[in-house]
Amino acid sequence: MIIEPRILKGFRDSLPKQERIKRDLIHSLEMQFRTFGFEPIDTPALEYTDVLLGKGSGETDKQIYRFLDNGKRDVSMRFDLTVPFARFMAAHINELYEPFKRYHIAKVWRGENTQKGRFREFYQCDFDIVGVDSMSADFEILLMMYQSLTAIGLDSFTIKVSHRGLFNTFLAHNGIQEQSAEILRTVDKLSKIGETAVREQLCTLTDVAAADRILSFISCGKDFKTAFASLTSLSGGPSEASERLEQIFGMIDELGLNDYFELDASITRGLDYYTGIVYETILTDLPSIGSICSGGRYNELASLYTKRSIPGVGASIGLDRLLAALEELESSTDQGSMVDLIIFALDEHDFSRYHHTAQQLRARGLHVEVFPTKKKLQQQFKYAQKKEIPFGLFIGEDEAASETFTMKNLIEREAFEHISIDDAYTIITSHREHTIDKS
Amino acid sequence: MIIEPRILKGFRDSLPKQERIKRDLIHSLEMQFRTFGFEPIDTPALEYTDVLLGKGSGETDKQIYRFLDNGKRDVSMRFDLTVPFARFMAAHINELYEPFKRYHIAKVWRGENTQKGRFREFYQCDFDIVGVDSMSADFEILLMMYQSLTAIGLDSFTIKVSHRGLFNTFLAHNGIQEQSAEILRTVDKLSKIGETAVREQLCTLTDVAAADRILSFISCGKDFKTAFASLTSLSGGPSEASERLEQIFGMIDELGLNDYFELDASITRGLDYYTGIVYETILTDLPSIGSICSGGRYNELASLYTKRSIPGVGASIGLDRLLAALEELESSTDQGSMVDLIIFALDEHDFSRYHHTAQQLRARGLHVEVFPTKKKLQQQFKYAQKKEIPFGLFIGEDEAASETFTMKNLIEREAFEHISIDDAYTIITSHREHTIDKS
Numbered sequence: 065m066i067i068e069p070r071i072l073k074g075f076r077d078s079l080p081k082q083e084r085i086k087r088d089l090i091h092s093l094e095m096q097f098r099t100f101g102f103e104p105i106d107t108p109a110l111e112y113t114d115v116l117l118g119k120g121s122g123e124t125d126k127q128i129y130r131f132l133d134n135g136k137r138d139v140s141m142r143f144d145l146t147v148p149f150a151r152f153m154a155a156h157i158n159e160l161y162e163p164f165k166r167y168h169i170a171k172v173w174r175g176e177n178t179q180k181g182r183f184r185e186f187y188q189c190d191f192d193i194v195g196v197d198s199m200s201a202d203f204e205i206l207l208m209m210y211q212s213l214t215a216i217g218l219d220s221f222t223i224k225v226s227h228r229g230l231f232n233t234f235l236a237h238n239g240i241q242e243q244s245a246e247i248l249r250t251v252d253k254l255s256k257i258g259e260t261a262v263r264e265q266l267c268t269l270t271d272v273a274a275a276d277r278i279l280s281f282i283s284c285g286k287d288f289k290t291a292f293a294s295l296t297s298l299s300g301g302p303s304e305a306s307e308r309l310e311q312i313f314g315m316i317d318e319l320g321l322n323d324y325f326e327l328d329a330s331i332t333r334g335l336d337y338y339t340g341i342v343y344e345t346i347l348t349d350l351p352s353i354g355s356i357c358s359g360g361r362y363n364e365l366a367s368l369y370t371k372r373s374i375p376g377v378g379a380s381i382g383l384d385r386l387l388a389a390l391e392e393l394e395s396s397t398d399q400g401s402m403v404d405l406i407i408f409a410l411d412e413h414d415f416s417r418y419h420h421t422a423q424q425l426r427a428r429g430l431h432v433e434v435f436p437t438k439k440k441l442q443q444q445f446k447y448a449q450k451k452e453i454p455f456g457l458f459i460g461e462d463e464a465a466s467e468t469f470t471m472k473n474l475i476e477r478e479a480f481e482h483i484s485i486d487d488a489y490t491i492i493t494s495h496r497e498h499t500i501d502k503s
Numbered sequence: 504m505i506i507e508p509r510i511l512k513g514f515r516d517s518l519p520k521q522e523r524i525k526r527d528l529i530h531s532l533e534m535q536f537r538t539f540g541f542e543p544i545d546t547p548a549l550e551y552t553d554v555l556l557g558k559g560s561g562e563t564d565k566q567i568y569r570f571l572d573n574g575k576r577d578v579s580m581r582f583d584l585t586v587p588f589a590r591f592m593a594a595h596i597n598e599l600y601e602p603f604k605r606y607h608i609a610k611v612w613r614g615e616n617t618q619k620g621r622f623r624e625f626y627q628c629d630f631d632i633v634g635v636d637s638m639s640a641d642f643e644i645l646l647m648m649y650q651s652l653t654a655i656g657l658d659s660f661t662i663k664v665s666h667r668g669l670f671n672t673f674l675a676h677n678g679i680q681e682q683s684a685e686i687l688r689t690v691d692k693l694s695k696i697g698e699t700a701v702r703e704q705l706c707t708l709t710d711v712a713a714a715d716r717i718l719s720f721i722s723c724g725k726d727f728k729t730a731f732a733s734l735t736s737l738s739g740g741p742s743e744a745s746e747r748l749e750q751i752f753g754m755i756d757e758l759g760l761n762d763y764f765e766l767d768a769s770i771t772r773g774l775d776y777y778t779g780i781v782y783e784t785i786l787t788d789l790p791s792i793g794s795i796c797s798g799g800r801y802n803e804l805a806s807l808y809t810k811r812s813i814p815g816v817g818a819s820i821g822l823d824r825l826l827a828a829l830e831e832l833e834s835s836t837d838q839g840s841m842v843d844l845i846i847f848a849l850d851e852h853d854f855s856r857y858h859h860t861a862q863q864l865r866a867r868g869l870h871v872e873v874f875p876t877k878k879k880l881q882q883q884f885k886y887a888q889k890k891e892i893p894f895g896l897f898i899g900e901d902e903a904a905s906e907t908f909t910m911k912n913l914i915e916r917e918a919f920e921h922i923s924i925d926d927a928y929t930i931i932t933s934h935r936e937h938t939i940d941k942s
Binding site: 165193199 | 858
């Protein structure tokens with residue numbers, strides 16, 4: 065009996081091309097992170113449920129993949145990389161050092177409602193500096209965001225920055241701190257539901273005058289100096305928070321990065337645990353896709369697991385969203401076919417010559433395939449076409465004797481006859497440079 | 504209340520250094536696979552239990568992480584990458600092409616007995632050519648094994664090759680084919696339990712004369728020509744299997760790889776599904792660790808899920824075992840510190856200069872950190888030492904004016920004064936080359 069090869073709703077196979085693009089993107093990001101001294105870590109996919117859920121929140125409880133293992137332990141699959149990182153820091157703080165800078169790129173699982181187009185298995189890509197609360201660390205995360213996004217080919221984006229503490233100071237100054245968590249969550253929806261709806265919701269949380277003051281706070285404009293002056297004045301004058309924000313924007317200015325950053329007091333991030341700066345990243349040509357990289361400063365990472373205070377600042381790249389954006393913007397890291405050349409199988413007795421030639425070209429850095437069985441040339445061409453391989457090599461009897469080959473550009477259908485291995489290498493690499501120049 | 508940051512038995516955190524070595528090893532292997540035209544794929548960590556277990560085997564049943572999800576679906580975490588690959592091929596055969604060459608490097612989970620030093624979460628690294636049954640494909644997998652292991656710095660290993668079909672022909676020729684699966688599994692234990700114990704066990708499966716004939720078959724010696732002649736004669740003369748084996752060793756010879764391959768009729772691989780060549784890889788200087796890369800030809804990959812016949816040949820690298828071996832042989836891919844230079848924080852007002860200098864050096868390809876807060880120099884040195892950072896940069900007031908710096912080699916304690924950014928770059932890169940030369 066045949067079993068239908070079905071997969072679970074909300075889960076996906078990753079086919080060669082998309083998996084290659086994803087792995088290359090992850091590698092590029094990773095190499096950027098490393099130039100800043102961030103190191104990789106990993107944690108188990110499965111942990112004790114009480115460790116992952118901590119005090120628990122209703123939302124996470126419902127979505128988590130939780131079960132009893134064969135030893136009757138209550139276990140769960142990780143639903144993010146933040147909680148495992150907190151547990152990791154508490155467990156290893158004495159083997160590590162502070163400040164500690166890590167990145168973690170791995171899959172997480174959530175039983176989300178797939179009707180919203182959400183997936184139940186997806187990648188997270190987090191990077192954080194923990195063990196220090198400093199302006200330089202805040203700035204470094206922002207700088208690394210700019211650097212990483214630029215490195216993968218994006219150039220039109222805005223990192224919108226605000227400060228949770230400044231907002232709280234403002235609320236306190238205006239005597240409306242009571243519903244602050246709810247107010248923050250409401251303000252966070254501004255870009256999704258618009259000003260009118262936010263105002264309506266705010267009015268259910270506080271009085272109309274306060275709602276209007278909140279709206280004027282979060283709509284302070286985009287010119288840093290003007291906006292910053294208003295925000296400071298609306299929150300009762302300079303504070304620790306305003307000072308930190310001013311320093312950070314000073315650094316942005318001094319490094320000539322003004323075009324990529326913006327003060328935006330409507331950015332609050334929904335989560336309770338942020339205490340300092342918060343940020344989101346919007347693609348200029350694709351704002352509708354939402355933030356592709358967000359985060360902020362939190363001052364108690366691991367308080368569930370240790371009495372030691374571990375402050376931190378970090379961000380998370382939404383890899384699936386970023387991949388979707390790169391595809392839509394046609395600025396993917398994909399550089400066409402993965403293979404440079406295919407050696408066609410013409411004669412069953414010549415396979416060692418085919419493999420030997422392939423090895424010689426691989427030793428020069430090319431990606432080379434040998435078609436593994438003598439089939440009709442038409443079928444071999446079809447295979448090359450499917451894999452978008454640009455060049456094909458024919459090693460015939462005459463050519464074996466003279467150690468020369470016939471090579472064909474399979475796309476432009478140009479033939480090169482009686483060429484040597486070195487010639488083949490030169491033609492292929494110059495073609496590759498030409499192709500990359502065009503893109 | 505503090506929750507103890509404990510992790511499940513058989514699971515591990517991966518700390519920065521080991522995670523970096525692992526990720527670099529994976530990347531190196533992956534880049535080798537791609538030079539042969541192998542493409543990456545991925546499949547979900549969680550699948551329907553009936554899809555993963557198929558007909559099921561008692562052993563797997565007991566070890567699998569299986570549960571009902573929130574939608575009451577019977578689901579399981581993947582326990583290998585072979586079954587998901589079979590399911591993947593059946594599901595996507597019409598979008599793909601044959602031959603199809605893929606690699607898959609990912610975690611799998613098994614609730615194994617941890618007392619044997621086994622882990623419940625570990626990586627597999629599989630590569631296969633499916634959709635073709637040819638000598639060239641068999642050889643290509645062997646060639647890629649050789650090439651990948653060499654590329655990661657191993658040079659003393661033996662890939663022991665045999666042929667399941669030849670063994671079966673031998674058994675049939677001698678009229679002892681009845682218990683063939685059991686006999687194969689017994690022979691497979693030769694290197695673990697020794698000849699005497701194998702003989703004893705064989706005698707419970709067949710008569711003494713047959714047991715001795717089996718023993719003489721699997722101990723045919725290491726010289727290919729002599730061994731091959733005995734094996735062929737013991738199995739009743741040339742067969743399809745002996746012919747394939749002879750061709751493969753002919754290719755090995757013609758590509759000058761004799762030192763790395765050996766015909767060893769005692770290699771049978773325990774699993775039932777192999778039908779053609781089978782192989783294991785033993786490290787010359789660390790044979791006790793067992794095979795680091797094994798596999799073979801199977802002729803029905805996806806028969807559980809499709810009526811279409813999909814033959815294949817492939818191998819699997821035991822990543823954790825390989826990492827352990829590289830560490831023991833001290834030939835790891837680790838090239839020391841990940842960071843070239845740390846810029847020390849001397850003055851709270853100079854951070855934009857620190858970050859600007861760091862960016863200039865990163866743009867030249869160096870890995871540079873800025874210490875994120877002004878602490879005692881002693882503490883900053885300690886941090887640099889922990890991360891094994893070889894160079895430290897001091898940007899003082901005078902130096903800012905002249906755009907020169909003082910740099911220190913933190914290991915050899917040599918100081919370089921009044922140097923420019925270009926000087927710093929030159930000193931660091933020449934130091935790096937020197938260090939790599941030594942290793």
